[in-house]
Amino acid sequence: MKDDIATLSMASNVETMKRKGNSISIDDGRKKPRIIVQQRKSLPIATVEKELVEKVQNNQTLIIVGETGSGKTTQLPQYLFDAGFCRDGKVIGITQPRRVAAVTIAKRVAEECDVQLGQRVGYSIRFDDMTSGSTRIKYMTDGLLLREALLDPFLSKYSVIIVDEAHERTIHTDVLLGLLKKVQKVRSEYQKVGTVKTNDGPLSGKENGAQSASFLKLCQGVKFPPLKLIIMSASLDPRMFSEYFGDASYVYIRGRQFPVNIYYTQHAESDYVDAAIITIFQIHLEEGPGDILVFLTGQEEIEAVEGLIQERIRQLPAGNQKLVAVPIYSSLPSDQQMKVFMPVPDGFRKVILATNIAETSVTIPGIMYVIDPGLVKARTYNQQTGVESLVVVPTSKTQAVQRSGRAGREGPGKCFRIYPENEFAKLADSTVPEIKRCNLSNVVLQLKALGVDDIVGFDFMEKPSRISIKKSLEELLLLGALTDDYKLSDPIGHQMATLPLDPMYGKALIVASQFNCLEEMLITVAMLSVESIFYRPREKLEESRIAMKHFSSPEGDHITLINVYRSSDEFLEKIRIGSSKNKILKNLRKWCEENFINSRSLRHARDIHSQIRRHVEQMGLCIASCGDDMLSFRRCLAASFFLNAALRQPEGTYRALANGQVVQIHPFSVLFQAKPVCIIFNELVRTNNNYIRNVTRIDPLWLPELAPQYYANKVEISGT
């Protein structure tokens, strides 16, 4: 049901004029408290504090549609705190899809409350917990709350959970919504009868009485207040959320965006890159001051456009040449990413060439013009083959609106869509939720660990296809995470669910403890879990190749990655003595640069390494090193990744044994030229060909020996 609060209204679209106010910027950190009070009061949401609090008090679940700049994310938790929702030490949790958002918003709110970060207001994200026993308003990533649920299935410390940016429909958000719905139901039943019925436990299916009974035991004597849920979204249509939560009430809060005029092309453009460049120069020569943001599909396209712009600038009369192109995409080293924030010389105009990193993750100030060709490179997943691929597809309407909104943050703006207006109507309303287009093994494992046995019957907002659920169940069964009747196995399944890793990597750690090479596998799995470790700029390809040779192992990429990690260890060991933390980091960055290693990826891998090492220590796994015995390490790789084995074919391509797919070793692999008879690999991605990455040479006879459950009947291998 729609529930209108008189003073709340929603702007129908980005073209509607809204009033200007003191703009809030999350990082302008040194305002005096009095000014903060004024700023808080001037936010659109401030006029409806009382009504909102009442809404939350009177409804179990509330959907809030608030546009950018409404202040919902920073203010609502404070209103609820003031209204007593944190009595008895209960916590208000707010989830975000992205880490930066959780951190910056928490900092801002701590400042507004005039408390030290980590006291009443804090945040918690992976590798960085800024909360304490006295934290009552807690910002976190949605993935982290899911992990918390594994330890505390009733989420008992929370009185309110706010799921922010729900319209983005990340896989974590979708799983979380299903989980929260269930937890809420059980907590309100608990409230009524004082006990949870054994056969309808919080997260378990009907047939799982034993598990709920054990939850009950855990929770004996603990009093649960009902759980309030608030779903916040910038979506065009909140009805879907409302229906999912049993016709929950929803309210609109006006945002603070400036009007953005939308322009379309007359006809469809055959060359959108060229059309975008023409538009850039039209804006530059005919429009008033303000920077331009252009959405492109990838690094290659960005580099090409950058070159073309420079070429055309040179053709302009000297007085019109004041245009600077700045690229930004995720794999760009961070110091180069920072250039989008740097001011350009007086009188110059900046044109930012971005992937969809600039859609939500990075907010660049000064943008008045947006050019949107209406395309995005998206990862898709073939449920039948399990092959991922990257394809350029049209954006959704929501995405197009989000992009145009980037022009209206500081003043009225203009957005040029490089397609005709009737094409906009044909776009999908919103992007297909992630849960419908990726491998579900991890989700299924997590849900099983939460006591959800019937995955197909789980109340997802949008159900993933049966076939991809089935495929994941089969994979987990083959990995030994599930028993024959598809229950979580003990201890393997539980251990795998505890590890914050892809299930296959979690299993590899368990296997490695039996092969006495867990030290090596911890490094391997950490390195495999991050974006590409090697940095290969196009202009220094040969140099980067020579640098990589320094680490490479003839046995394959896994041992090569170990060599990189250990070299970084040795380097750190050398410089660590007497150096400050900052200096160590700076030196490491320099070492990475010299060796053509992506320092962000390496640092990430080192963080993951220490986290999963702690986990396996707690589990009591045997942490040993195989030393120089790389034969047994490779045997361990075969035993762990047996599902990803491939045999060479006469033409030099490979056949993946699991599904018969024809694949090729990626040219970046150290085994690209060696082409051994039998290999295991970690990733299969389709671009121009089916490429497998992270490849190691194995003996084909190891497969039936080490994975008899899978290879016993595959006679052709043992015959090779």
Added chain:
DNA sequence: GAGCACTGC
């Protein structure tokens, strides 16, 4: 001999 958007535990 390729060429890869973005998140997250």
